[in-house]
Amino acid sequence: MNAFYRDHADVPIAHSPTAAEYADLNTALADQEPPMNEHGPASYDDVAAADHLYVEDPYAPLLWQQIVEVTAENAFTDPNQIPAERIHELNQQALAYFESCYPRSRAPGYLRERTGTDLADHPHYSAGYAPGGGHSLIRHLTDRGATHVELEQAGLVSARERNDGTKHFRDFFRDRLIMPIRDPHDPAGETILGFLGRRNPTKTDNDYAGPKYLNTRTTPVFTKGAALFRYAEARDLLADGALPVIVEGPMDAPAITPGSHGTAIGIAPMGTSLTVNQIKLLRGTVDTVDGRDRLAVVTDSDPAGWTAAQKAFWHLTAADLDPTHLELPEGLDPADLFETRGADAITAAIETRVPLGDAMIDHLLRTSGPRSDTDVRQELIDQIARVLGVRGPEVWLEATARLGNLLHLASGILEHQTVTESMARDRNRAAYAEARIDDINDEARKQTTKRAPQSRRRATEQRLGASSAATTRPEQGVRPSAGPDMAGPSL
Numbered sequence: 236m237n238a239f240y241r242d243h244a245d246v247p248i249a250h251s252p253t254a255a256e257y258a259d260l261n262t263a264l265a266d267q268e269p270p271m272n273e274h275g276p277a278s279y280d281d282v283a284a285a286d287h288l289y290v291e292d293p294y295a296p297l298l299w300q301q302i303v304e305v306t307a308e309n310a311f312t313d314p315n316q317i318p319a320e321r322i323h324e325l326n327q328q329a330l331a332y333f334e335s336c337y338p339r340s341r342a343p344g345y346l347r348e349r350t351g352t353d354l355a356d357h358p359h360y361s362a363g364y365a366p367g368g369g370h371s372l373i374r375h376l377t378d379r380g381a382t383h384v385e386l387e388q389a390g391l392v393s394a395r396e397r398n399d400g401t402k403h404f405r406d407f408f409r410d411r412l413i414m415p416i417r418d419p420h421d422p423a424g425e426t427i428l429g430f431l432g433r434r435n436p437t438k439t440d441n442d443y444a445g446p447k448y449l450n451t452r453t454t455p456v457f458t459k460g461a462a463l464f465r466y467a468e469a470r471d472l473l474a475d476g477a478l479p480v481i482v483e484g485p486m487d488a489p490a491i492t493p494g495s496h497g498t499a500i501g502i503a504p505m506g507t508s509l510t511v512n513q514i515k516l517l518r519g520t521v522d523t524v525d526g527r528d529r530l531a532v533v534t535d536s537d538p539a540g541w542t543a544a545q546k547a548f549w550h551l552t553a554a555d556l557d558p559t560h561l562e563l564p565e566g567l568d569p570a571d572l573f574e575t576r577g578a579d580a581i582t583a584a585i586e587t588r589v590p591l592g593d594a595m596i597d598h599l600l601r602t603s604g605p606r607s608d609t610d611v612r613q614e615l616i617d618q619i620a621r622v623l624g625v626r627g628p629e630v631w632l633e634a635t636a637r638l639g640n641l642l643h644l645a646s647g648i649l650e651h652q653t654v655t656e657s658m659a660r661d662r663n664r665a666a667y668a669e670a671r672i673d674d675i676n677d678e679a680r681k682q683t684t685k686r687a688p689q690s691r692r693r694a695t696e697q698r699l700g701a702s703s704a705a706t707t708r709p710e711q712g713v714r715p716s717a718g719p720d721m722a723g724p725s726l
Contacts, residue, residue: 315384316388316455317384317385317388317389317455319455319456321385321389322388322389322454322455322456323426323427323428323456325376325381325385325386325389325391326389326391326415326427326428326429326430327427328375328376328379328381329372329376329391329430330361330363330413330415330427330430332363332372332375332376333363333364333365333372333413333430334361334362334363335363336363336364336365336366336371337355337362337363337364338355339364340364340366340412341435342362342363342364342412342413343355343362345412345433345436346362346412346489348574349486349490349570349573349574350486350489350490350493350570350573350574351493351494351573351574351577351578352489352493354489359468359469360414360465360468360489361414361415362412362413362414363412363413363414364411364412364413365406365408365409365410365411365413365432366406366409366410367409367410367435368406368409369405369406369409370404370405370406371406372391372392372406372408373386373392373404373405373406376391383402383404386404387404388454388455389454390407390429390451390452390453390454390457391406391407391408392404392405392406392407393405393406393407407451407452408430408432408449410434410435410438410444411432411433411434411435411449412432412433413430413431413432414430414431414432414433414464414485415427415429415430415431416428416429416430416431416450416451416457416462416464416505417462417467417468418456418462418467419462419463419466419467419470419516421467422470424467424468424470428451428454428456428457428462429450429451429454429456429457430450430451431448431449431450431451431464431485431505432448432449432450433447433448433485433486434446434447434448434449448484448485448505448506450505450506459505459506459507460504460507460510460512460513461510461512461513462505462513463502463503463504463505463513463516463517464485464488464502464503464504464505465488465489465492465500465501465502465503466500466502466516469492469500469502472497472500473500473520474520477497477498477499477500478495478498478499478500478529478530478531478585479499479500479502479517479520479521479529479530479531480499480500480501480502480531480532480533480561480585481502481503481504481509481517481530481531481532481533481547481558482501482502482503482533482534482569483503483533483534483535483540483543483568484503484535484568484570485503485505486570487501487503487533487568487569487570488501488502488503489501490569490570490572490573490574490581491533491569491573491581493573493578494569494572494573494577494578494580494581494582495578495581495582495585496578496582498582498585499531499581499585501569502517508543508546508547508550508672509546509547509550509551514550514551514553514554514556517530517551517556518554518556521556523555523556527555527556527557527627528556528557528558528559528590530551530556530557530558530559531558531559531560531561531585531588532544532547532548532551532558532559532560532561532591533560533561533563533569533584534547534568535568536563536564536565536566536567536568537566540568541598542675542679544560544591544594545595545675546672546675547591548591548592548595548622549625549668549671549672549675550668550672552592552625552626552668553625553664553665553667553668554664555664557590557591557592557626557627557630558590558591559588559589559590559591560588560589560590560591560594561584561585561588562584562587562588562589562594563584569581569584572584590626590630592622592623592625592626592630593634595622596619596622596623596634596638599615599618599619599622600615600641603615606642612642615642616642616644616648616649616652617652617656619638619649619653620649620652620653620655620656621656621671623635623649623653623656624653624654624655624656624657624659624660625656625657625660625667628657631650631653635649635650635653
């Protein structure tokens with residue numbers, strides 16, 4: 236090595252400091268180091284109080300992750316795009332017009348029938364009506380200075396291009412009960428991002444009246460996955476400890492709130508699976524240390540509703556929440572329950588809610604098949620362990636003991652599988668939740684495939700039966716059958 240350094244004189248030779256030099260260096264560093272309480276926490280207690288900023292959590296983003304990245308799409312604003320403030324102003328004007336049309340429509344009667352109140356004098360909620368003509372809102376707002384371009388960008392009108400290249404504008408909402416979607420980040424709860432419209436209840440899909448529920452399309456101020464219906468109006472109640480209840484349909488939200496006399500708040504994700512932004516809003520109302528279960532999910536009591544509840548479970552547990560579940564009578568949703576049985580039934584459902592994870596395990600036990608089958612037992616153990624693994628260690632001891640006795644499992648089998656699933660989940664919570672949701676979707680597709688051949692065979696038999704009845708001459712004095720009842724569903 237000496238020969239190497241001698242031949243390469245330009246290579247720096249490392250210097251080993253003496254003991255005295257080390258002491259001088261430590262003194263210099265101490266002089267340069269700022270006090271602990273000046274730029275950082277003084278203790279681990281202060282780190283805990285800082286909400287664990289250094290833990291990667293998509294539901295509580297780090298401070299530097301909140302900075303909007305400058306990309307080609309947002310580096311320069313569109314010169315033709317109207318400001319957000321103007322869209323908010325147009326939405327306020329539109330709501331005032333919808334409210335003026337409300338008393339003369341059938342919408343108050345429908346709301347009164349479904350939720351017990353027409354919301355006309357409600358201090359927190361608003362309702363209106365969009366006439367069915369197709370141009371009334373356009374005339375009203377253009378008379379007040381709005382342009383068609385502004386109304387289109389605000390999502391209040393829809394445009395269709397004619398053959399000659401000109402545009403034809405129509406009101407986006409027609410013959411609908413209208414309810415505003417307010418900005419969840421506005422402390423006053425007054426800013427309107429868009430609207431949700433309920434179709435005329437006397438019309439069905441066969442009447443070309445559009446979907447049952449229609450929300451404002453994506454605009455510069457509104458994205459469906461970034462807001463929760465009825466959240467902004469109830470921020471004060473939620474801050475005071477009201478129970479947030481995630482419902483499936485928009486009309487279920489106003490049923491939960493008055494039905495519980497304000498102790499619970501109905502909130503709807505507007506037809507989408509829960510998004511990260513929506514869960515952030517919900518998580519802000521829940522104590523994630525001592526009140527992870529201060530959140531409820533209620534859906535329609537049918538297979539589709541149960542599927543939605545299970546998906547909500549995996550989304551919420553990815554954010555370290557442990558949701559509860561409101562069990563409803565067969566065939567009823569919260570709005571139906573409130574309409575037919577009143578506020579006491581809603582209150583009873585809230586008071587008797589159970590952990591959604593327990594409800595999912597009970598469903599697995601009922602539908603798993605013969606437990607003497609080895610494959611069924613192993614699949615049951617895997618599914619139960621996944622549910623327990625995301626709920627947290629505080630529930631493992633009691634749950635594994637109860638289920639181990641129920642399934643006659645050797646000691647440690649369910650416990651080991653639960654810990655294994657918990658470790659797999661902690662590696663990437665979001666990916667783990669998505670994998671479970673993919674499992675639910677795969678199972679739904681399998682069930683659809685199983686039902687499809689039988690459905691096609693039944694439809695063929697019905698067509699053959701109808702054809703045979705049509706070609707058979709009815710006997711004298713006997714009226715021919717009228718065929719199946721084609722009346723629409725009762726409302």
